[in-house]
Amino acid sequence: MTRAVRSPIGLISPLRYSRLSRLACFQRTPSQVCTFSTTPTYRFKSTLLKFDQKKNDSNTTSSKNKKPNDKNGANGANGDPNNPFGNLKWKDWVIPSILMVIVLNGFAASGIDNGAQMTFQDFKTNYLEKGLVKKVNVINGTYVQAELLSGMPRFAGFSIGSPDFFDNEMDAVQDRLGIPTNERIPIAYETRTSVWSYLIPFLPTVILIGGTYYLIAQMRKKGPNSKGGPFDSIMNVGKSKAKLFNQDTNIKVKFKDVAGCDEAKEEVMEFVSFLKNPQKYERLGAKIPRGAILSGPPGTGKTLLARATAGEAAVPFLSVSGSEFVEMFVGVGASRVRDLFATARKLAPSIVFIDEIDAIGGAREKSPMRANDEKEATLNQLLVEMDGFDSSDHVVVLAGTNRPDMLDKALLRPGRFDRHIYLDKPDIEGRKAIYKVHLRPIKMKDAVTDMFAGRLAAMTPGFSGADIANCCNEAALIAARHSADFVELKDFEQAIERVIVGLERKTRILSPQEKKTVAYHEAGHAICGWYLKYADPLLKVSIIPRGQAALGYAQYLPADQYLISEEQFEHRMIMALGGRVSEELNFDDVTTGAADDLQKVTKMANAMVLKLGMSKKLGTIVFEPKDTQMQVHKPFSEETFEVIDIEIHRLIDDAYHKCKKLLTEKLDEVDKIAKELLKKEVITRDDMIRILGPRPFEEKNDAFKKYLLPKNEDGGENPHSDSGEPAPAS
Ligand SMILES: Nc1ncnc2c1ncn2[C@@H]1O[C@H](COP(=O)(O)OP(=O)(O)OP(=O)(O)O)[C@@H](O)[C@H]1O
Ligand SMILES: [Zn+2]
Known part of the structure; x- marks a missing residue:
C-alpha cells in the first residue's frame, strides 16, 4: 500500500495522490472539475509539483488555477446567446462569482495548517526513525500533522488511509526502535470543522432570496427617467x-x-x-x-x-x-x-x-x-x-x-x-442671426463680423436653423480634416455645397462623351440664367459629380421672396429647359440628363394653370382638388379638362421655343462656357463675366448685392440697367 509509484516528476504515493487530487478539485470551479481534457495527467502533475516545491503555498496555487476559470465564467455569461442572463451587466454576475470563490476557498482550506508536505514513507525515514518527532495530531482521521523537535521545520504533514493503519505503523516503528511504551510519541485525535461547513447549507437559500430581491428591485424602478432595465x-x-x-x-x-x-x-x-x-x-x-x-x-x-x-x-x-x-x-x-x-x-x-x-x-x-x-x-x-x-x-x-x-x-x-x-424658415437677417449663434463655439481666426455672417446667410437661401447648425459643424470638420488651426471662409463654402448637393464623388468617372454632354447641358442652363432678366444670380457651375444623382449642377441664389410673378415663372421654366435645349442644339441626340428639369417645368406649368389662375383661357378658377385622396369625380367637365391639357402644353411649349431662340442666338457663348467647364470643371461668376461680359441686368437679390457682389460690379456701374435692353427671351 505504501509502495511508491514512480512518476516523471518524483515519488508520489497512491495515498497522497488521491488526497491531493481532492484538494485540487475543491479549488476549481465545477465546470473544470468535470472536464476531461486530453491532458488530464499533465494538469495533476503540475499541481503536485507546486505542492512539493512550495511550502505553505496552497493559496497561490489556487489563485493561479482560478484565473482561467473566471475567464470561462465571463464568457459563459456574455458570449452564449442562449444564456438567459446574457443581458445582465457585469455587476450582476461578478459579485455572486466572488462570493462563490470565497466560499469554495474557505471550504477547501477547512482550517488545516499543512506544514511541510511529504509522504508517510518520507516522514518515517526522515523524522520518525531518527527520533525527531515530538507529537502527532491525527486530524479528521485522514491527515496527520506532526510536531517536530526544534531545529527542524515546525510541522510535517501527510495524508493517511485510515487511523488504525497509522496507529499500527507507528507502533511497529517504535517497537523496532525499542522505545518503551511510556516514552512513545503521543498521538492525539482531533476533529476540525470549518465555519464554512455550517454556512454552505444555507448558501442556496441566501442566493435565492438575494436574487429575488434584486429582480423585484429592477421591476420597481420607474418614473420619468427610468433607465429601462430588463423588466x-x-x-x-x-x-x-x-x-x-x-x-x-x-x-x-x-x-x-x-x-x-x-x-x-x-x-x-x-x-x-x-x-x-x-x-x-x-x-x-x-x-x-x-x-x-x-x-x-x-x-x-x-x-x-x-x-x-x-x-x-x-x-x-x-x-x-x-x-x-x-x-x-x-x-x-x-x-x-x-x-x-x-x-x-x-x-x-x-x-x-x-x-x-x-x-x-x-x-x-x-x-x-x-x-x-x-x-x-x-x-x-x-x-x-x-x-x-x-x-x-x-x-x-x-x-x-x-x-x-x-x-x-x-x-x-x-x-x-x-x-x-x-416658425417659418428664416430670412436673410434671421439666417445671419442663427449663424452668429452657431459660430460662437467655432474657432475662427478673426472675430465674426456682421459682414461675414451676412455673407454666409446670403449664400444659403432656404436653409433652416438645423441646416445652418449642420453647416457650421461641417465647416469645422473640414478644417479639422486639413489639420488647420482655424476655420475659414473656404471651409464654410465647401460645407454649404456639401449640405446643398452632397459629397463630391471623385470616384464616379464619366466617359469623355458623357462629360461633354454634361458640360453643354450645364452651359445651356448657365447661359439662359445669364441673359434672362428674372433669373437668380449665379454663384458657380460645376461638372463634378456630387451626391446621389447630380452629374453637374449650378448654384443660384434665389432671393427671399414671397410673391412670384407670371414672368418670373416663365423665366424659371426657360432656365430649367436650357439644359435639354442645349443638348439638342449641340448633339445629334438627347439624354436622360434633363429628367429632373422636365419634372420641375411640368410642375410649374401645372401650378400656373390649376392653382394660380395664370391661364387666360381658363380664367381665375382653381381646378386642383383640395383633397386628392377623397376625390372620385373631377370637379370640371371633359371640355375643361381638354383645355387644361392644352394650356399646360402651351405654357411649356412657349417656354421651350423661347429657350431655343435664346440659345440659338447665344450658341457661341454656350460653346465657350462648355469648353471652359470641360477645362476647369468648376467655373464661378467671375469666369462668366470674363467670358461673357457683365450680366445685362442688375441683380435682384439684395442680400447677394449687399454681401457677395464685389464692389466694382455693383449697381450703377452696370452697363445694362434694369430699364435697358429687355431680356432676349421675353
Ligand atoms: N432659430 C434657431 N436658432 C438657433 N439654432 C437653431 C434655430 N432653429 C434651429 N436651430 C438648430 O437646429 C437644431 C434642430 O432644431 P429643432 O430640433 O428645434 O427643430 P424642429 O423645428 O423641432 O425640427 P423638427 O420639426 O424636425 O422636430 C437645433 O438644435 C439648433 O441647433
Ligand atoms: Zn439640367
Whole structure:
C-alpha cells in the first residue's frame, strides 16, 4: 500500500495522490472539475509539483488555477446567446462569482495548517526513525500533522488511509526502535470543522432570496427617467416615456440661443412670464393660456424654442414625442397621457412638450369604419387632460408639428392649444442671426463680423436653423480634416455645397462623351440664367459629380421672396429647359440628363394653370382638388379638362421655343462656357463675366448685392440697367 509509484516528476504515493487530487478539485470551479481534457495527467502533475516545491503555498496555487476559470465564467455569461442572463451587466454576475470563490476557498482550506508536505514513507525515514518527532495530531482521521523537535521545520504533514493503519505503523516503528511504551510519541485525535461547513447549507437559500430581491428591485424602478432595465418595458408599459429635463442640470438653452424668430419668441415669452409670476394674471381674473402649438417646417427650432421657454422660466421640462404614445395595445396611449400629466402636475410649475403631436392629434376619422380606436382614445385622453387643468395647476403644454393642418380641430379650441405660433424658415437677417449663434463655439481666426455672417446667410437661401447648425459643424470638420488651426471662409463654402448637393464623388468617372454632354447641358442652363432678366444670380457651375444623382449642377441664389410673378415663372421654366435645349442644339441626340428639369417645368406649368389662375383661357378658377385622396369625380367637365391639357402644353411649349431662340442666338457663348467647364470643371461668376461680359441686368437679390457682389460690379456701374435692353427671351 505504501509502495511508491514512480512518476516523471518524483515519488508520489497512491495515498497522497488521491488526497491531493481532492484538494485540487475543491479549488476549481465545477465546470473544470468535470472536464476531461486530453491532458488530464499533465494538469495533476503540475499541481503536485507546486505542492512539493512550495511550502505553505496552497493559496497561490489556487489563485493561479482560478484565473482561467473566471475567464470561462465571463464568457459563459456574455458570449452564449442562449444564456438567459446574457443581458445582465457585469455587476450582476461578478459579485455572486466572488462570493462563490470565497466560499469554495474557505471550504477547501477547512482550517488545516499543512506544514511541510511529504509522504508517510518520507516522514518515517526522515523524522520518525531518527527520533525527531515530538507529537502527532491525527486530524479528521485522514491527515496527520506532526510536531517536530526544534531545529527542524515546525510541522510535517501527510495524508493517511485510515487511523488504525497509522496507529499500527507507528507502533511497529517504535517497537523496532525499542522505545518503551511510556516514552512513545503521543498521538492525539482531533476533529476540525470549518465555519464554512455550517454556512454552505444555507448558501442556496441566501442566493435565492438575494436574487429575488434584486429582480423585484429592477421591476420597481420607474418614473420619468427610468433607465429601462430588463423588466422595465413589461412593468411600465402604461407609463409615460417622457424625458424629464431639470432646470439645474439639463436645460441650458435660453432665448439668446434661439435666433431669427423674434415674433415667436415674444409669443412664448408670455408663458414664461406666467409661470414665473402667475399672480400678476390671476389677480385680474385672467385665465392662463394652457398651451401653444409650435408649427413650421422641419428644423426651424420648434423643439429649441420650447426648451428655451423652460430654460427661461426655470421650471422642469417634460419632453415626449407624439409617436411614443402609440402602441399596439388599446388603452396604453391613454394611460401614458394620464401618467405624463400626473407627473407634470406633481412637478408644477412645469412645461410639457409634445413633439410631433400629429402622431396622436391628427384629425379623427369621419368615416363610420372607425379606423384607429387606439389613436382616438389617446387623443381623447389628451383633450380630457387639457380640460382637466385648473389654473392653479400651472402646467403649460407646448406641442410641435410640421403639419398643423392635419390636427384635430378640437385640439385647437380655446382652452386647449389656444395659441398657434408659426416658425417659418428664416430670412436673410434671421439666417445671419442663427449663424452668429452657431459660430460662437467655432474657432475662427478673426472675430465674426456682421459682414461675414451676412455673407454666409446670403449664400444659403432656404436653409433652416438645423441646416445652418449642420453647416457650421461641417465647416469645422473640414478644417479639422486639413489639420488647420482655424476655420475659414473656404471651409464654410465647401460645407454649404456639401449640405446643398452632397459629397463630391471623385470616384464616379464619366466617359469623355458623357462629360461633354454634361458640360453643354450645364452651359445651356448657365447661359439662359445669364441673359434672362428674372433669373437668380449665379454663384458657380460645376461638372463634378456630387451626391446621389447630380452629374453637374449650378448654384443660384434665389432671393427671399414671397410673391412670384407670371414672368418670373416663365423665366424659371426657360432656365430649367436650357439644359435639354442645349443638348439638342449641340448633339445629334438627347439624354436622360434633363429628367429632373422636365419634372420641375411640368410642375410649374401645372401650378400656373390649376392653382394660380395664370391661364387666360381658363380664367381665375382653381381646378386642383383640395383633397386628392377623397376625390372620385373631377370637379370640371371633359371640355375643361381638354383645355387644361392644352394650356399646360402651351405654357411649356412657349417656354421651350423661347429657350431655343435664346440659345440659338447665344450658341457661341454656350460653346465657350462648355469648353471652359470641360477645362476647369468648376467655373464661378467671375469666369462668366470674363467670358461673357457683365450680366445685362442688375441683380435682384439684395442680400447677394449687399454681401457677395464685389464692389466694382455693383449697381450703377452696370452697363445694362434694369430699364435697358429687355431680356432676349421675353
Ligand atoms: N432659430 C434657431 N436658432 C438657433 N439654432 C437653431 C434655430 N432653429 C434651429 N436651430 C438648430 O437646429 C437644431 C434642430 O432644431 P429643432 O430640433 O428645434 O427643430 P424642429 O423645428 O423641432 O425640427 P423638427 O420639426 O424636425 O422636430 C437645433 O438644435 C439648433 O441647433
Ligand atoms: Zn439640367
